[in-house]
Amino acid sequence: xxxxxxxxxxxxxxxxxxxxxxxxxxxxxxxxxxxxxxxxxxxxxxxxxxxxxxxxxxxxxxxxxxxxxxxxxxxxxxxxxxxxxxxxxxxxxxxxxxxxxxxxxxxxxxxxxxxxxxxxxxxxxxxxxxxxxxxxxxxxxxxxxxxxxxxxxxxxxxxxxxxxxxxxxxxxxxxxxxxxxxxxxxxxxxxxxxxxxxxxxxxxxxxxxxxxxxxxxxxxxxxxxxxxxxxxxxxxxxxxxxxxxxxxxxxxxxxxxxx
Numbered sequence: 001x002x003x004x005x006x007x008x009x010x011x012x013x014x015x016x017x018x019x020x021x022x023x024x025x026x027x028x029x030x031x032x033x034x035x036x037x038x039x040x041x042x043x044x045x046x047x048x049x050x051x052x053x054x055x056x057x058x059x060x061x062x063x064x065x066x067x068x069x070x071x072x073x074x075x076x077x078x079x080x081x082x083x084x085x086x087x088x089x090x091x092x093x094x095x096x097x098x099x100x101x102x103x104x105x106x107x108x109x110x111x112x113x114x115x116x117x118x119x120x121x122x123x124x125x126x127x128x129x130x131x132x133x134x135x136x137x138x139x140x141x142x143x144x145x146x147x148x149x150x151x152x153x154x155x156x157x158x159x160x161x162x163x164x165x166x167x168x169x170x171x172x173x174x175x176x177x178x179x180x181x182x183x184x185x186x187x188x189x190x191x192x193x194x195x196x197x198x199x200x201x202x203x204x205x206x207x208x209x210x211x212x213x214x215x216x217x218x219x220x221x222x223x224x225x226x227x228x229x230x231x232x233x234x235x236x237x238x239x240x241x242x243x244x245x246x247x248x249x250x251x252x253x254x255x256x257x258x259x
Contacts, residue, residue: 020111021111021114021115024111024112024114024115025111025114025115025118025119026115027115028115028116028118028119029115029118029119029122039085039123042080042081042084042085042123043077043080043081043123043126043127043130045080046073046076046077046080046127046131047077047127047130047131047134049073049076049077050069050070050073050074050076050077050131050134050135051134051138053069053073053196054066054069054070054073054131054134054135054139055134055135055138055139064228066135066139066140066141067141067143067226067227067228068198068223068226068228070131070132070135070139070141070151070226071151071219071222071223071225071226071228072194072195072196072219072222072223073131073195074127074128074131074151074155074222075155075158075193075195075215075218075219075222076190076195076196076215077124077127077128077131077155078124078127078128078155078158078159078162078218079159079162079186079189079190079215080127080186081119081120081123081124081127081159081162082120082124082159082160082161082162082163082165082166083162083165083166083169083182083185083186084166084179084182084186085116085119085120085123085166086116086117086120086162086163086166086167086170087165087166087167087168087169087170087178087182088166088170088175088178088179088182089116089170090116090166090167090170090171091169091170091171091173091174091175091177091178092175092178093175094170094171094175095174095175095176096175113167116163117160117163120159120160120162120163121156121157121159121160123159124155124156124158124159125152125155125156127155128151128152128155128156129152132148132151132152143226143227144227147225147226147227150224150225150226151222151225151226153225154218154221154222154225155222158218158221158222158240160240160244161214161218161240161241161243161244161247162214163244164243164244164245164246164247164248164251165185165214165243165247166182167247167248167251168247168248168250168251168254169181169182169185170251171251171254171255172254189213189215190215192206192209192210192213193210193213193215193216193219194210194216194219195215195219211239214239214240214243217236217239217240217243218236218240220233220236221233221236221237221240
């Protein structure tokens, strides 16, 4: 079957290949928009979390605290579409046989995964936009236009390492167990990365292991986007790229072996 698919893909004109990628991305977006019970909690939970702790409980801590919390809770929100929107759906679709069906279709092999990644990027951008609206209107956070664009850009691309991690988890466990397993990754990683509380407030050993988590490195980029961090950013970018590529390769290997 892989040989047949490769021959079909290579024989297709480039315009049809691009059209297949675009159509798969469009179908993924429509599919998730028609399942609000799955997507709304992913996008609204971070907004409610930020409204409670980042706006209502942080008004008396000054503008720096407000910008810090916007960046950190933005990262907390961005992780969700990648982990749950990608990992849970992949696990459920493997159980239901949809992934096997997709692989049998005469379509580019990467169109399915690219469609899911684009959907996660759209959802992450919506999460950041909702937090920005609350920060600017309710939290009285002051940001320059370039900072707003930088934070949106960071969120849209920063979801990709978590897509790869969610994809890898989705290849390991059944659909019913995926939400619980991903919660065990999502919440502790958020806490230990300093997203809920600044790292100096955490125990020393948690501060030392914080760079192990991809959420820590994305948080450093988000803090830089809102003007809260100085220093080189390339190490954080490279680390996130390494996480994304590493988990993507592991997940692809699992899918080739186990479907």
